Amino acid sequence: MADTVIDTKKPGLMVGWLDLGAMLKECVITALLSAVLFLPFIALHADTGGSGGLVIETRWDSWAWFVLAAFVGRALLVVWRENPSSRTRDMLAKTVVTPVGGFFRKNMVAIGLVALVLAVLFPISPFGNRYSVDVATTWMIYIMLGWGLNIVVGLAGLLDLGYVAFYAVGAYSYALLSQTFGWSFWVCLPLAGVFAAFFGVILGFPVLRLRGDYLAIVTLGFGEIIRVILLNWYNVTNGPDGISGIERPTLFGLEFGRNAAEGGTTFHDFFGLEYSTMYRVVFLFYLILALAVLTNLFTQRIRKLPVGRAWEALREDEIACRSLGMNPTNIKLSAFALGAMFGGFAGSFFATRQGFISPESFTFIESAVILAIVVLGGMGSQIGVVIAAFFLIVLPEMAREFEQYRMLVFGAAMVAVMVWRPRGLLSYRDPTILFSKITGRKSTGREHQA
Amino acid sequence: MSTTAEMLLTVEHLTMRFGGLVAIDDLSFEARNREITSIIGPNGAGKTTVFNCLTGFYKPTVGRLILNHPKSGNTYFLERMEGFKVAQVAHVGRTFQNIRLFGQMSVLENLIVAQHNVLMKASKFSIAGLLRLPVYMRAEREAIDLATYWMDKVGLTDKADWDSQNLPYGDQRRLEIARAMCTRPVMLCLDEPAAGLNPRESLELNDLLVSIRDDHGIGLLLIEHDMSVVMGISDHIVVLDHGRKIADGDPAAVREDPAVIKAYLGEEEDEELPPEVAQDLATSGTGGKP
Numbered sequence: 001m002a003d004t005v006i007d008t009k010k011p012g013l014m015v016g017w018l019d020l021g022a023m024l025k026e027c028v029i030t031a032l033l034s035a036v037l038f039l040p041f042i043a044l045h046a047d048t049g050g051s052g053g054l055v056i057e058t059r060w061d062s063w064a065w066f067v068l069a070a071f072v073g074r075a076l077l078v079v080w081r082e083n084p085s086s087r088t089r090d091m092l093a094k095t096v097v098t099p100v101g102g103f104f105r106k107n108m109v110a111i112g113l114v115a116l117v118l119a120v121l122f123p124i125s126p127f128g129n130r131y132s133v134d135v136a137t138t139w140m141i142y143i144m145l146g147w148g149l150n151i152v153v154g155l156a157g158l159l160d161l162g163y164v165a166f167y168a169v170g171a172y173s174y175a176l177l178s179q180t181f182g183w184s185f186w187v188c189l190p191l192a193g194v195f196a197a198f199f200g201v202i203l204g205f206p207v208l209r210l211r212g213d214y215l216a217i218v219t220l221g222f223g224e225i226i227r228v229i230l231l232n233w234y235n236v237t238n239g240p241d242g243i244s245g246i247e248r249p250t251l252f253g254l255e256f257g258r259n260a261a262e263g264g265t266t267f268h269d270f271f272g273l274e275y276s277t278m279y280r281v282v283f284l285f286y287l288i289l290a291l292a293v294l295t296n297l298f299t300q301r302i303r304k305l306p307v308g309r310a311w312e313a314l315r316e317d318e319i320a321c322r323s324l325g326m327n328p329t330n331i332k333l334s335a336f337a338l339g340a341m342f343g344g345f346a347g348s349f350f351a352t353r354q355g356f357i358s359p360e361s362f363t364f365i366e367s368a369v370i371l372a373i374v375v376l377g378g379m380g381s382q383i384g385v386v387i388a389a390f391f392l393i394v395l396p397e398m399a400r401e402f403e404q405y406r407m408l409v410f411g412a413a414m415v416a417v418m419v420w421r422p423r424g425l426l427s428y429r430d431p432t433i434l435f436s437k438i439t440g441r442k443s444t445g446r447e448h449q450a
Numbered sequence: 451m452s453t454t455a456e457m458l459l460t461v462e463h464l465t466m467r468f469g470g471l472v473a474i475d476d477l478s479f480e481a482r483n484r485e486i487t488s489i490i491g492p493n494g495a496g497k498t499t500v501f502n503c504l505t506g507f508y509k510p511t512v513g514r515l516i517l518n519h520p521k522s523g524n525t526y527f528l529e530r531m532e533g534f535k536v537a538q539v540a541h542v543g544r545t546f547q548n549i550r551l552f553g554q555m556s557v558l559e560n561l562i563v564a565q566h567n568v569l570m571k572a573s574k575f576s577i578a579g580l581l582r583l584p585v586y587m588r589a590e591r592e593a594i595d596l597a598t599y600w601m602d603k604v605g606l607t608d609k610a611d612w613d614s615q616n617l618p619y620g621d622q623r624r625l626e627i628a629r630a631m632c633t634r635p636v637m638l639c640l641d642e643p644a645a646g647l648n649p650r651e652s653l654e655l656n657d658l659l660v661s662i663r664d665d666h667g668i669g670l671l672l673i674e675h676d677m678s679v680v681m682g683i684s685d686h687i688v689v690l691d692h693g694r695k696i697a698d699g700d701p702a703a704v705r706e707d708p709a710v711i712k713a714y715l716g717e718e719e720d721e722e723l724p725p726e727v728a729q730d731l732a733t734s735g736t737g738g739k740p
Contacts, residue, residue: 298580305579306569309555313563316552323505323546324633325538326566431556435601435610438594 017084027074034070035063042066108430111383112296119289123282130281135397137285137353141346142393144292146373146385147299148342153371154380155299155308156335157315159216162203162223163370166196166340168230168362170347175243175357176236185249185352189345196344197337199226204336208329211318223367230359242358248280249287249352256280284353291349295342296382302338304432311335312432369393376417378424387425457518458483458637458669459504464513466499466693473499475693477513481637481686483520486663486670488680491690492713497673498547500690501639504528504671505544506536517542520636520667538567543635545626547642547673553615557606557625560614561597564632569593600628604658620651624658631662637669638662644676652676656683681705689713 013020043063049055119140123133145167152160173192177183183191203222207215230237237243248256254267258275267283268275302308310331313321318328351357373392377384391413402409417425459481466474474496481487489497502508504515506528515528517540526540536542552560562569572589573579579586601607604624609617614625623643630638640659644652660683663670674680680687680701687704689697691713697704704710 301580302576305576306566306573307576307579309559309563310566310570312555312559313552313566316554317550319507320546320550320552321563322507322534323537323544323550324564324566324629325534325536325541326563327534327538429554431559431611433556433558433562433594435556435558435598435607439598 018079018082023075023078023082026078027071030074031067031071035067038063038066108383115383115386116293120286123285128282130278133278133281133285135394137281137288138397139389139394140285140288140292141350142370142373142389143386144288144295144346144349145343145370146377146389147292147295147382148339148346149370149374150339150380150382150385151299151311151342152335152339153374155303155315156311156332156339158207158332158335159212159219160336160339161216161220161364161367161371162226163219163339163343164362164364164367165203165223165226166199166343167347167350167366168226168359169196169199169340170344171351171357171362172230172237172243172347173344174348174351175246178247179243179245185247185348189348192348193341193344196347197341200336200338200340201333203340204333208332220364220367223362223364227359227362230362237359240358240360242356242360243351244356246351246355246357248355249284251283256283284349288346288349288353291345295345298342299382307331307334309432372414376414376424378421378427380429381424381426384424384426456482456484458485458520459518459671460514460516461500461504462514462516464500464503464515465511466496466503466508467511473693474503474510474690477690477693477695479688479695479698481669481671483636483669484663484667485685486659486672486683487686487688488672488674488684489688489690490674490680491696494692495690496693497690498641499693501544501641501671501673504536505542505639506531506533517637537633537635541634541636542639543630543633543637544639545623545630545641545643547645549622549626551614551622551626551629554613556611557601557614557617558594558597558610560625560629561600561632562593564629565593565596567633596632600631603661604628619646620648623647623651624655627658627662631666635668637671639671639673641673642675643672644674644679647676649678652679655679659683 043058043060045057045059046054047057119136122128122136145163148166149160149163152158152163170192173195174185174188177188177191178185203219207218210218231240233239250256250264251267253264254270255261255264256267256279258266260266260269266275267273267279273279303312310321310326311334313326314328314331314335321328321331350361354361369392373385373388376391377386377388392410396410399409421427457480461477461479464474464477465472477496477500479487489500491497499508503510503513510529513529517526517528518524519526519540528536528540528542531540537544552563555563569586569589573586574583598607601610604621604627606617606621606625606628609621614622617625623646627638627640627643643659644655647655656679659670659672659679662668672680672684684701687697687699687701688695689704689707689710691709696709696713697707699707
């Protein structure tokens with residue numbers, strides 16, 4: 001790049017390999033651009049005045065600092081980019097990005113096990129206070145949702161923008177079944193999964209012929225329909241007021257409240273412990289951890305079965321699937337149903353954890369976040385979902401004091417990922433079966449592929 | 451002539467219209483078991499449309515497509531069957547003019563996906579599969595054996611774990627044939643399998659197709675432009691032009707057929723130009739006929 005510029009243009013003020021004129025020009029353009037951009041963001045600031053109304057104040061000094069930072073930053077970028085000796089770009093591409101993927105790829109099982117052990121130890125570790133375990137629980141919910149959606153989007157290649165609908169169906173199924181029939185969480189959990197899977201099939205039928213953008217629009221509509229029904233079917237769902245007082249889960253009949261219900265026993269009484277709200281928080285964490293691990297193991301196993309391979313084949317080429325005598329209807333519906341089922345499980349966990357649900361928890365933005373987790377993590381990548389969920393759920397939670405800049409950082413992170421790793425953080429696909437492994441026969445190996 | 455027992459496919463009065471366009475016009479022909487039947491014709495003659503009708507991708511406007519299944523002895527009317535059932539029930543396999551592999555899946559996976567219906571049955575709604583019951587594990591081993599047989603046959607065993615999208619073009623062509631054969635078809639429809647192959651690869655393809663015919667005892671239906679393939683291995687050739695059958699017979703007869711020569715090379719004598727065109731040519735001064 002730099003060479004061609006010097007060849008075609010009259011070289012300006014050269015200092016070694018650096019063209020100062022070109023650099024200055026680039027920096028000034030950047031500074032001007034940032035001056036315009038930061039004008040509304042930084043220079044103008046709305047504050048509550050003494051009378052209670054909004055007053056606009058100017059902050060020219062901070063604005064000037066931002067513009068200066070852009071100028072200097074660009075200058076550093078140019079130096080870094082043009083420097084022929086350091087070859088930093090190639091270094092980044094070769095020694096940082098690829099080996100990270102390769103490292104994950106080779107030690108997949110080990111990393112998974114270490115992560116699992118860390119997760120199990122987390123609540124009893126010094127870091128495990130009430131707040132951190134609570135955040136980790138939220139993280140786990142989104143990991144589970146991500147893994148569930150991964151079946152539909154990552155494996156079967158069906159873009160689903162309404163996944164939150166199944167989350168909602170699971171949550172409301174549990175809440176309503178528990179309140180109407182007095183059934184416990186453990187009875188309702190599988191039922192909620194079944195209901196969600198049923199709704200998955202209901203969504204699946206009308207969209208059988210659709211793919212890509214068209215499918216995305218219809219699933220988006222489906223998500224909204226479910227939310228609007230929850231909002232307006234007042235007799236059943238209690239509308240916008242939501243459902244409160246949802247029963248908490250028990251551990252083999254042991255309750256986690258301060259006082260046991262009639263005929264029940266509480267956890268702390270049974271083990272002769274001092275009462276603490278922490279027990280429930282930790283129990284909920286282990287519960288969602290178990291559910292998430294179940295989701296993961298199920299997905300890993302089913303990928304290697306005919307159903308799972310058919311999903312991936314469908315993602316690759318539907319017409320070829322039909323020419324091989326595979327029934328696309330069954331394949332799509334099974335993907336929708338199983339993906340929805342895990343959404344339903346996560347939903348009923350959400351309901352039992354919060355104790356209160358309302359349609360507000362199941363808006364489109366939730367679907368978008370779950371989809372973003374799957375896409376950023378790398379379609380079909382299990383560990384990618386964990387990492388992406390950390391960036392999208394845990395980081396914003398930890399950085400609450402920078403709330404103003406949350407969306408800014410969020411957007412910047414998205415752009416960065418799409419620039420450097422356009423197919424997601426950890427996007428690679430492990431074959432479901434390796435010929436070299438089952439036969440011991442030498443295959444030229446995947447590493448030698450073009 | 452052959453008896454009906456050897457008859458594999460009978461196409462009767464097949465017509466396919468897309469709106470006003472008649473892609474196939476009253477086409478009738480027969481294909482026998484253990485024979486290679488080639489369908490040739492200039493571009494746009496309707497060859498691929500015939501395949502799409504046969505394999506359930508199009509519903510013919512008029513006509514009957516009868517398949518006599520040599521193994522079960524059943525008779526199937528392909529035009530009445532739902533798309534994927536043509537392959538699933540009647541066991542008609544096909545390949546595509548523009549290769550359609552499962553690109554991100556490995557060579558071996560492509561061949562195992564092709565055995566989906568057998569494995570699906572063995573996995574008992576995936577429960578036997580999830581629990582790794584012997585009934586499923588045995589079926590999977592058999593599937594791998596069949597896949598290995600075909601990888602050996604088309605020379606892809608060394609690349610079994612490659613993503614199929616990374617294979618060289620010729621390998622992709624052969625993999626697609628192997629994949630179709632893994633569905634255990636009784637009739638295999640090949641849409642231009644030699645397109646893009648070099649002469650050596652073409653010869654190897656001939657051997658492969660002849661071996662499929664002789665060793666596996668199935669009927670092949672072949673669309674091909676490469677005359678070295680067509681004339682070298684066909685037992686029977688059907689020539690189409692503008693959706694109509696213009697010739698039908700063994701390679702020697704078709705090669706000499708004046709209608710075929712006309713369709714491929716054009717007519718020898720000058721046709722009379724319409725008067726206004728002739729006048730235009732004369733006045734434009736360039737003269738000369740094209």
